[in-house]
Amino acid sequence: MSAPETYYVTTPIYYVNDSPHIGHAYTTLACDVLARFMRLDGRRVRFLTGTDEHGQKVEKAAGEAGLDPQTFTDRVSRRFRELLEVMDFSADDFIRTTEPRHVRAVQALWRKLVERDQIYLGKYAGWYSVRDESYYAESDLVEGRAPTGAPVEWVEEPSYFFRLSAWQEPLLEFYERHPDFVLPQSRYNEVVSFVRGGLTDLSVSRTTFRWGIPVPDDPDHVIYVWLDALTNYISALGYPDTGSELYRRFWPADLHVIGKDILRFHAVYWPAFLLAAGIEPPRRVFAHGWWTNEGQKISKSLGNVIDPRVLVETYGRDQTRYFLLREVPFGQDGDFRHEAMVRRINHDLANDYGNLAQRVLSMIARNCDGRVPEPGPLAAEDRALLDHAHALLPALREAIGVQALHRALELIWELIGAANRYVDAQAPWALRKSDPGRMRTVLWTLAETIRHVAVLTRPFVPAASDRLLDQLAVPETDRVFAALGAGGRPLLPGTALPHPRGVFPRWQQE
RNA sequence: GGCGGAGUAGCUCAGCGGUAGAGCAGCGGAAUCAUAAUCCGUAGGUCGGGGGUUCGAAUCCCUCCUCCGCUACCA
Numbered sequence: 001m002s003a004p005e006t007y008y009v010t011t012p013i014y015y016v017n018d019s020p021h022i023g024h025a026y027t028t029l030a031c032d033v034l035a036r037f038m039r040l041d042g043r044r045v046r047f048l049t050g051t052d053e054h055g056q057k058v059e060k061a062a063g064e065a066g067l068d069p070q071t072f073t074d075r076v077s078r079r080f081r082e083l084l085e086v087m088d089f090s091a092d093d094f095i096r097t098t099e100p101r102h103v104r105a106v107q108a109l110w111r112k113l114v115e116r117d118q119i120y121l122g123k124y125a126g127w128y129s130v131r132d133e134s135y136y137a138e139s140d141l142v143e144g145r146a147p148t149g150a151p152v153e154w155v156e157e158p159s160y161f162f163r164l165s166a167w168q169e170p171l172l173e174f175y176e177r178h179p180d181f182v183l184p185q186s187r188y189n190e191v192v193s194f195v196r197g198g199l200t201d202l203s204v205s206r207t208t209f210r211w212g213i214p215v216p217d218d219p220d221h222v223i224y225v226w227l228d229a230l231t232n233y234i235s236a237l238g239y240p241d242t243g244s245e246l247y248r249r250f251w252p253a254d255l256h257v258i259g260k261d262i263l264r265f266h267a268v269y270w271p272a273f274l275l276a277a278g279i280e281p282p283r284r285v286f287a288h289g290w291w292t293n294e295g296q297k298i299s300k301s302l303g304n305v306i307d308p309r310v311l312v313e314t315y316g317r318d319q320t321r322y323f324l325l326r327e328v329p330f331g332q333d334g335d336f337r338h339e340a341m342v343r344r345i346n347h348d349l350a351n352d353y354g355n356l357a358q359r360v361l362s363m364i365a366r367n368c369d370g371r372v373p374e375p376g377p378l379a380a381e382d383r384a385l386l387d388h389a390h391a392l393l394p395a396l397r398e399a400i401g402v403q404a405l406h407r408a409l410e411l412i413w414e415l416i417g418a419a420n421r422y423v424d425a426q427a428p429w430a431l432r433k434s435d436p437g438r439m440r441t442v443l444w445t446l447a448e449t450i451r452h453v454a455v456l457t458r459p460f461v462p463a464a465s466d467r468l469l470d471q472l473a474v475p476e477t478d479r480v481f482a483a484l485g486a487g488g489r490p491l492l493p494g495t496a497l498p499h500p501r502g503v504f505p506r507w508q509q510e
Numbered sequence: 511g512g513c514g515g516a517g518u519a520g521c522u523c524a525g526c527g528g529u530a531g532a533g534c535a536g537c538g539g540a541a542u543c544a545u546a547a548u549c550c551g552u553a554g555g556u557c558g559g560g561g562g563u564u565c566g567a568a569u570c571c572c573u574c575c576u577c578c579g580c581u582a583c584c585a
Contacts, residue, residue, distance in 0.1 A: 359544030
């Protein structure tokens with residue numbers, strides 16, 4: 001038996017300057033679904049998230065809170081770790097940039113770059129925005145501020161530079177050879193046109209603050225936060241020990257999921273650093289969009305920040321997960337609206353899905369002695385529904401392969417719709433008297449279809465899916481994709497089923 | 511200024527050379543197994559404006575308008 005395929009997916013590490021909000025939850029959610037899907041599909045998965053804890057902003061924020069940076073950072077980092085529980089995220093590792101394993105990796109990468117003559121000592125003079133962690137040319141400034149509106153300060157200091165300019169052509173070749181390195185497509189175009197526009201060497205060290213990883217052999221300098229942060233993707237695999245099991249198995253990463261605001265760092269700087277160090281770049285960077293709140297841009301000053309904790313408490317964990325993934329094509333911006341959320345909960349989850357299960361399981365409970373019915377010969381309509389169910393997994397693989405999470409859900413709901421139509425067309429409640437044998441065949445076909453749906457919704461709405469699988473008495477070991485399809489492990493007639501209970505309650509007007 | 515994308519039913523969007531589509535909302539009906547949940551029917555919208563190519567254009571070309579993203583520059 002050959003080794004299972006692997007899958008390495010990451011979130012960005014979240015900056016501890018901020019508490020977790022819907023944006024963080026959204027990114028990690030997407031990764032969680034992908035990780036769960038791949039695990040159920042038999043792949044060996046590594047799902048990484050964590051926190052980015054260095055930099056001037058953190059140093060300042062800690063000072064304002066009257067704490068030393070490490071204490072401050074411990075505190076905020078914990079909140080991000082707690083988000084995993086809140087949203088039911090299945091991360092395999094949580095990395096912090098203040099951990100020794102990470103510091104060691106960053107310094108090793110730095111040394112590697114120096115060794116390969118990719119870093120040189122120069123002098124930096126220019127405008128720097130602490131808030132953006134970014135430099136701006138004089139010409140970028142708008143009324144003395146960064147184009148983002150952030151305040152800037154004049155910085156003049158010795159600095160190490162990374163020879164980014166030397167990587168313009170290699171990067172362009174790399175993009176050309178990997179046309180799906182960046183998704184969505186429009187982001188790929190942006191990246192390519194940015195690099196075509198010319199790259200200048202990148203300042204990669206600071207002497208103006210201390211809270212960071214010291215430059216090896218020159219402790220006056222602290223390593224640029226992005227070089228520091230991006231390295232987490234390999235430090236979590238044990239870099240610089242490239243012979244380690246984790247590293248060999250999982251690098252290069254299959255996917256970095258990010259928000260669109262940090263695309264340049266991931267699609268330009270990161271592959272440039274890696275190419276310069278002789279390390280293979282990741283396979284894909286997917287940049288998703290932003291959420292607005294009831295049509296309004298989300299900002300702290302507006303006070304309309306969405307706390308994932310509140311969403312989960314208000315609407316439910318699976319409901320929140322479903323809404324975020326279904327409401328908006330993954331990659332586009334979305335609008336969070338209470339009304340839309342309620343519609344998704346009641347229509348998609350309670351009515352279409354939950355009620356399908358409930359009506360079928362109730363009929364089985366009442367008319368089949370609470371056991372999986374014994375089907376007779378299958379009619380064409382039965383086969384058609386089962387064929388649809390069996391064909392779903394390959395279709396989902398395709399959608400998931402390009403991170404079309406919304407499309408995957410759409411495909412599943414097409415089967416749910418077909419199953420509801422089938423119930424009405426077959427009218428098993430009428431068959432109860434006219435043809436009980438036929439009724440049992442219909443109910444078995446439906447139960448089997450629901451089994452497929454429940455297994456396939458596990459990555460998206462894990463808890464509810466499992467509650468449904470409990471009701472179908474599907475053993476833990478059969479709740480995987482290998483148990484689906486024509487050669488799978490169908491429900492066994494005669495199996496006793498627990499009393500049916502709804503898995504997706506309707507949202508009640510409060 | 512440059513590059514890219516978008517403007518299609520009330521809303522969100524798909525279609526991308528061959529007599530205008532989906533979901534949601536709305537309207538009418540059927541059914542009654544079920545969380546009053548389902549199913550069926552119903553969309554008369556100059557496909558942003560104008561011009562062109564074609565037997566035929568949301569669909570190709572030109573042009574204009576509006577919006578969005580990336581990027582550059584002037585000051």
